Amino acid sequence: MNIAVIGATGYGGVELVRFLQHHPHVRSCSLYSSSQDGIDLSESFPHVGEIEGAILRKIDVEQMANEHEIVFFATPPGVSSSLAPALVDKGVKVIDLSGDFRLKDRSVYETWYKRQTASDHYLQQAVYGLTEWNKEKIENAQLLSNPGCYPTATLLGLAPLVKEGLIEEDSIIVDAKSGVSGAGRKASLNTHFSEINENVKIYKVNSHQHIPEIEQMLKTWNERIQSITFSTHLIPMTRGIMATIYAKAKKELTIETLHDLYKTSYKDSRFVRIRKPGQFPATKEVYGSNYCDIGVAYDERTGRVTVVSVIDNLVKGAAGQAIQNLNVMMGWEEESGLTLGPIYP
Ligand SMILES: NC(=O)C1=CN([C@@H]2O[C@H](COP(=O)(O)OP(=O)(O)OC[C@H]3O[C@@H](n4cnc5c(N)ncnc54)[C@H](OP(=O)(O)O)[C@@H]3O)[C@@H](O)[C@H]2O)C=CC1
Numbered sequence: 001m002n003i004a005v006i007g008a009t010g011y012g013g014v015e016l017v018r019f020l021q022h023h024p025h026v027r028s029c030s031l032y033s034s035s036q037d038g039i040d041l042s043e044s045f046p047h048v049g050e051i052e053g054a055i056l057r058k059i060d061v062e063q064m065a066n067e068h069e070i071v072f073f074a075t076p077p078g079v080s081s082s083l084a085p086a087l088v089d090k091g092v093k094v095i096d097l098s099g100d101f102r103l104k105d106r107s108v109y110e111t112w113y114k115r116q117t118a119s120d121h122y123l124q125q126a127v128y129g130l131t132e133w134n135k136e137k138i139e140n141a142q143l144l145s146n147p148g149c150y151p152t153a154t155l156l157g158l159a160p161l162v163k164e165g166l167i168e169e170d171s172i173i174v175d176a177k178s179g180v181s182g183a184g185r186k187a188s189l190n191t192h193f194s195e196i197n198e199n200v201k202i203y204k205v206n207s208h209q210h211i212p213e214i215e216q217m218l219k220t221w222n223e224r225i226q227s228i229t230f231s232t233h234l235i236p237m238t239r240g241i242m243a244t245i246y247a248k249a250k251k252e253l254t255i256e257t258l259h260d261l262y263k264t265s266y267k268d269s270r271f272v273r274i275r276k277p278g279q280f281p282a283t284k285e286v287y288g289s290n291y292c293d294i295g296v297a298y299d300e301r302t303g304r305v306t307v308v309s310v311i312d313n314l315v316k317g318a319a320g321q322a323i324q325n326l327n328v329m330m331g332w333e334e335e336s337g338l339t340l341g342p343i344y345p
């Protein structure tokens, strides 16, 4: 299998390289850069060591289509929507980590991302890669749109409740926190040390681009869901997302029924772990791994459910889930290359 990674010099891309290096079905992959062709990836990232194919190559879609069966995009918005269609037309399988193909309605993308994306033909063809809940479509996907980091944590946390119709459709509130690597490697005023250290910042209030992505998926599970309240915070850590989700139950529940629902919903999901009643996950418990860990609670006084869902934004929230999707698309074992557990402490 000839694999290519575009954007290998970024955080998502180099995380793909880390996993692909140890993937049992991948012998080598070619790495592409729009700004550093001819340079060895280990110049930017000494931790990857001396690897085959480490010399970054210039992006040339025609030549890539001839050489590769699979191309990953780990690039900023706007790149895959302009380059991927030509690859797809030539029969290449594309896995895109950016948001370019996630929203089915172009006008919604333009409103939230403030830019243009690909034509409807490709948007409709793209399969949303929330692996645990979309496996049948992923198996046959040629253009795979990997979910955003916050949507992955949020949707895995909400799915059992929404699918079972257990919560009031207009009552969902998501309070999410992210480590700074979620913003990518490029330096910016908002993410440099003295802005982040000993600080917590809320950002993109009611305007985060992941709001329509989450709502789009929730609506496919329950068409009565219209909108959610979703807020994001930057916290002083490198990796990790915690999504704390609140919703009003339609009828009285018990913690036992809730816990059973989650256990049953994810009984065949290798990468989703449900905490025992009364226990909740922390981001360090998934650090560096492809796990999504979930804890649930029911407050008898208010009739509200609380769900806590944690992931590593660069793994289950990006490169790990992308490789999980590659495995499903190729008919390989779903956990191939992803079996390493979290790093702790
Ligand atoms: N960081 C995260 O936790 C997550 C990120 N994502 C998404 O994944 C994508 C990559 O994110 P991340 O790795 O964090 O970002 P980074 O900023 O760390 O890396 C992006 C890479 O894209 C390449 N690039 C920039 N402009 C272009 C261009 N015009 N054409 C081709 N390549 C370009 C750059 O490499 P070079 O200059 O070498 O070409 C750069 O290293 C983004 O869309 C992001 O939103 C999704 C989920 C989680």
Ligand SMILES: CC(=O)N[C@@H](CCC(=O)OP(=O)(O)O)C(=O)O
Residues within 6 Å of the ligand: 077, 097, 098, 099, 147, 148, 149, 178, 179, 180, 181, 182, 183, 209, 210, 232, 234
């Ligand atoms: C901490 C941080 O800044 N996170 C980024 C995640 C961006 C991302 O993953 O963007 P797409 O999924 O839309 O490509 C953010 O909140 O915008």
